[in-house]
Amino acid sequence: MRIHHPLEPGNETLVACNIDIRTTLDAAHRGIHVSRMGNVLTEVTQESYETLAAFAERLCRRVQQTQYGGATTVSVRSRFWYREAVSGFGTKADKQSLESVGLMSQVTSDASGHIEHLRGIEVDHITACPCVQQTLKHSLGQRKPEPVSHTPEAPPLTHSQRSRTSVEVGSASGPPIAELLQAVDEVLFRSQSTLPRPQELLLVLRAHQKPQFLEDVMRDLTRRVCQLSRELPDEAKLRIRSRSLESIHEFDLCGELVTSLAAARKALGLGADYRHGHPYRDR
Numbered sequence: 001m002r003i004h005h006p007l008e009p010g011n012e013t014l015v016a017c018n019i020d021i022r023t024t025l026d027a028a029h030r031g032i033h034v035s036r037m038g039n040v041l042t043e044v045t046q047e048s049y050e051t052l053a054a055f056a057e058r059l060c061r062r063v064q065q066t067q068y069g070g071a072t073t074v075s076v077r078s079r080f081w082y083r084e085a086v087s088g089f090g091t092k093a094d095k096q097s098l099e100s101v102g103l104m105s106q107v108t109s110d111a112s113g114h115i116e117h118l119r120g121i122e123v124d125h126i127t128a129c130p131c132v133q134q135t136l137k138h139s140l141g142q143r144k145p146e147p148v149s150h151t152p153e154a155p156p157l158t159h160s161q162r163s164r165t166s167v168e169v170g171s172a173s174g175p176p177i178a179e180l181l182q183a184v185d186e187v188l189f190r191s192q193s194t195l196p197r198p199q200e201l202l203l204v205l206r207a208h209q210k211p212q213f214l215e216d217v218m219r220d221l222t223r224r225v226c227q228l229s230r231e232l233p234d235e236a237k238l239r240i241r242s243r244s245l246e247s248i249h250e251f252d253l254c255g256e257l258v259t260s261l262a263a264a265r266k267a268l269g270l271g272a273d274y275r276h277g278h279p280y281r282d283r
Contacts, residue, residue: 001055002048006103006177007082012048015078015103021063024070024111036066052076053119053172056105064109075106077122086194097194101181104168118237120168121180125188126203127244130211132158155208161247162191165217167225170237170261175228183228187220214244214255223268226261234262 005011019041023032040062049055060074079100086095102122109115133156165188169175175183184190189207192199212220218240225238238261244253 001045003052003055003080004048004050005082006051006080006101007181013080015052015080017052017076017078019059020075021059021072022074023063023067023072025068026070029068032067037063040066051119051177052078052103052105053107053117056107057115057117057172060107060109060115061113064113069111071108071110073106073108076104078103084192086192086196086199095194095196097192099193102166103177104166106168115172116170116237117172118168118170118239119172120166120239121177121184122164122166123181123184123188124162124164124191126160126191126207127163127189127214127217128155128160128208128211129158130213130216132156133208133211155205155211158208158211159247160204160207161244163214163217163242163244165221165242166240167221168237168239169225169229169232170235171229171232174231179228180225183224184221187224188217214242214253217242218255218257222257222264223270226264226268226270229261232261234260234265236261238264 001017002012002014005013021037025032041059044055044059044062047058049058056074056076059076060072063074064070064072079102081098081100084097084099086097104118104120104122106118107115136156136158165184167180167184169180189203189210192203195203221240222238225240229236229238238257238259240255240257242255246252
């Protein structure tokens with residue numbers, strides 16, 4: 001299926017999707033029309049769409065029409081690819097990296113036809129554990145050894161892990177995917193496909209200078225997304241999920257936040273004044 005490229009205005013990109021369709025039956029009907037659902041899917045994938053959310057809404061409405069009109073939800077997950085320049089810090093100017101970002105859209109239509117959206121992105125990133133850094137500082141402070149393991153310019157050593165985090169906002173039109181990705185990059189240390197040694201060092205250094213628990217990832221991302229979503233109504237939904245593939249444990253850590261923007265704004269102490277900044281539509 002084709003959509004307008006989220007990061008390259010004027011271009012389209014072909015995306016492969018995983019699609020989950022759910023619809024509701026009342027007691028008067030024995031089962032759904034499976035063949036009609038397959039026919040609708042074939043029909044709607046022949047078109048080109050401005051966004052993944054537009055595709056998900058189109059599919060949701062058509063499924064609801066061809067079944068029995070009950071509440072219907074369509075969830076679509078895909079990835080889009082783009083080229084990113086790798087420059088600076090001793091790297092040749094002609095290097096490029098092929099990167100990908102997960103794209104997600106969920107659309108629900110109730111029995112009256114009222115539509116609700118939830119759309120966002122999923123990224124891979126690294127986190128450095130604050131616990132080991134603090135324990136090391138305390139240990140070195142008590143024993144007062146020679147500073148052989150780190151220098152004043154370098155952060156204390158610790159273990160790091162690869163993480164996968166998604167952020168979704170209840171809106172069909174904003175914030176734009178490009179700005180949502182930029183907001184994520186201001187909070188997280190995103191993994192990359194091409195990392196020459198200078199960039200690899202810089203990424204690890206930055207992650208260790210700002211160590212993050214999984215909970216820190218979710219708190220910081222919540223605040224940044226709330227700031228980005230100034231124009232969205234209080235009742236808009238916010239969902240953030242994060243999974244840390246632990247490097248020194250036999251288990252992974254998972255976190256999930258599902259709330260309204262109103263509740264998130266209140267918890268973060270973001271009053272009405274913060275909404276008078278520079279909303280994305282005016283940039």
